Amino acid sequence: MKRILSGMQPTSQLHLGNYLGALKNWVSFQDKQDTECLYCVVDLHAITVAYEPEVLKKASLEIAAAYIAAGIDPKKSTIFVQSAVPEHSQLMWLLGTMAQMGKLQRMTQFKDKAGKNAERAGLGLFAYPVLMAADILIYKATHVPVGEDQKQHLELTRDLASTFNTKFDIDFFPHPEPVITGPAPRVMSLRDGTKKMSKSEPSDMSRINLTDDADTILKKIKKAKTDPEPLPDSLESLEERPEALNLITLYAALANEAKEDSLKRFAGESFSVFKPAFAELVIESFAPITNEMNKLMQDIDQVQKIVDSGSEKSRDIAAPVLRDVHKIMGLSAL
């Protein structure tokens, strides 16, 4: 039996990168017979940077609504909020006693987020990967769909699982595997084909948000950076053209076809032909999700109910694991 766990932070709006890089894949896992899926809204991670409590509360439910709107079915998958399952933070402390400062200092995401002011960074930002390890290990998850940028955190998770198992001479935690598949695991910015599409990028023109209307999507795609050459007929010729490669990758992912096939359709055409076709595809793909999301946001109590029941289910898995960890570590019975 496989158990999948993944999560997203409730920070601002979801964009095409979150959809193609994560959500679309998450949906595909829930129909596999031997797989149980847990999808978490990681609000405890979101408070490692500046935030507003009311905004966070709303964003957590919004992300849960986006999961559902994108096709995650609460009857098949468990959708929940991290802070409603206190076992995550409890396990984090226990794993924290085994996490080495030196290894945490090498985490590139910490270095990026702390910037030049690492001395002023909070303990929570530093310990972020330990909480992520706890998110995964508290469910003894076996597979973790993540983007490339999270691979290092997954390695740390495996490392902590090994440290625990070795220290207490027990085969307790599995070694969770990163799952970095899907048609577009790395969705790049519309303004720079070498940078990831990101909600933290200041220019909104760099990304397409799940809530953008058709006109905005068309405008953003028309303005997307490209090069003057027409589209080629083979993928190899795109290697030196990151923007063109990104757009073709996204087109193919949304059209559910191979990149080669998308290229064949547009070989020899200029971007002025490709871009409107691509925009139409994005608009068509997003419309049902955006509609569903708007409906869910009108009925936020229903989303709250789904999340509450998901959190309860998650606690039923997490509580006995934490109890076992306490026993193994010589702590008081829970």
Ligand code: TRP
């Ligand atoms: N750190 C992840 C990100 O920024 C989010 C995350 C937190 C996560 N806990 C997780 C992802 C557990 C997968 C599993 O994308």
